[in-house]
Amino acid sequence: MTYYLQLLVNGISTGAVYAIIAVGWALIFSILKFSNFAHGGTMVVAAYAGMLCTQIFGANLWLTLIASALIGGALNVLVELVSFHRIRLKSNQLLLLFVSAITMGLLLQNLVAIRFGGIFYSYPNFFENMNRYITILGLSIDVADIIMLAVAAVCIIALVLILKKTRLGVAVRALSMDTRATSLMGMNVNLIVLSTFFIAGALAGIAGVFVGTRTVLSPTLGSTYTVKAFMVAVIGGLGSLNGSLFAALMLGVVETFLTSWIGSALQPVGSFIFMMIFLLLFPNGLAGNFTSDKA
Numbered sequence: 001m002t003y004y005l006q007l008l009v010n011g012i013s014t015g016a017v018y019a020i021i022a023v024g025w026a027l028i029f030s031i032l033k034f035s036n037f038a039h040g041g042t043m044v045v046a047a048y049a050g051m052l053c054t055q056i057f058g059a060n061l062w063l064t065l066i067a068s069a070l071i072g073g074a075l076n077v078l079v080e081l082v083s084f085h086r087i088r089l090k091s092n093q094l095l096l097l098f099v100s101a102i103t104m105g106l107l108l109q110n111l112v113a114i115r116f117g118g119i120f121y122s123y124p125n126f127f128e129n130m131n132r133y134i135t136i137l138g139l140s141i142d143v144a145d146i147i148m149l150a151v152a153a154v155c156i157i158a159l160v161l162i163l164k165k166t167r168l169g170v171a172v173r174a175l176s177m178d179t180r181a182t183s184l185m186g187m188n189v190n191l192i193v194l195s196t197f198f199i200a201g202a203l204a205g206i207a208g209v210f211v212g213t214r215t216v217l218s219p220t221l222g223s224t225y226t227v228k229a230f231m232v233a234v235i236g237g238l239g240s241l242n243g244s245l246f247a248a249l250m251l252g253v254v255e256t257f258l259t260s261w262i263g264s265a266l267q268p269v270g271s272f273i274f275m276m277i278f279l280l281l282f283p284n285g286l287a288g289n290f291t292s293d294k295a
Helices: 002-032 039-057 059-092 094-116 142-164 167-179 179-184 189-214 221-236 243-263 267-281
Strands: 133-136 141-144
Touching: 002 039, 002 141, 002 142, 002 167, 002 189, 002 243, 002 267, 039 059, 039 094, 039 221, 059 094, 059 189, 094 221, 133 142, 141 142, 141 243, 142 167, 142 189, 142 243, 167 179, 167 189, 167 267, 179 189, 221 243, 221 267, 243 267
Parallel strands: none
Antiparallel strands: 133 141
């Protein structure tokens, strides 16, 4: 029993990383109604940037998180201006946005590959001055996992408060429902979109640091976590923040158990089978009728 509880704890910590990535993905989908496949590229660039920042800040997790979040947010704003802005204004065709997103994601990933090559990089040990593992009720829990869960919770709560309590949040929710009506109400749609991309990019930057602390960095991480974010978004219900949150935790737990049962080589196959079975039972995802309320 203790073994399965240990797997559950590990799965939740993995799901926390997926949640930060997927919530940013869902936020962009909610206002533009397309899947931003450049999101993983933003994450991997911010992850490498965070790694470079550790050469300045040393093994300081909090300064690295802040720097990566700012870099991820700024980069995501640039991605919107370069890849999506003119398409939104001229035609707003989903196919063109889709192609542009994939192209930008590949560009960012290849730029990282050109700069850093095939060498694997890793973050310094942020927790070398403390006991890395603590034991609670017979469970060995990584301090890094606890910190990731706490930061993920704070980020998601802050996002919810922004969406529910601020003028920007009201504007984002209005834009998710009707772009034309939002513009007619005198709101600056472009500024709202840029602000949303900045928030999503900042979340991707934070996720990039956590990915770097859990594994080694490689340019292909962008594609890997883009697929993860897409799976979470589909299972949760496209555009639903609440659905994405629960789906991320669910996928993290499922992947951890599958890795234990069938091995890491077959785990991706099991995850896709799980997604297909889940969608056969719940075609609209966890959020149900997600088309009625996205933000």
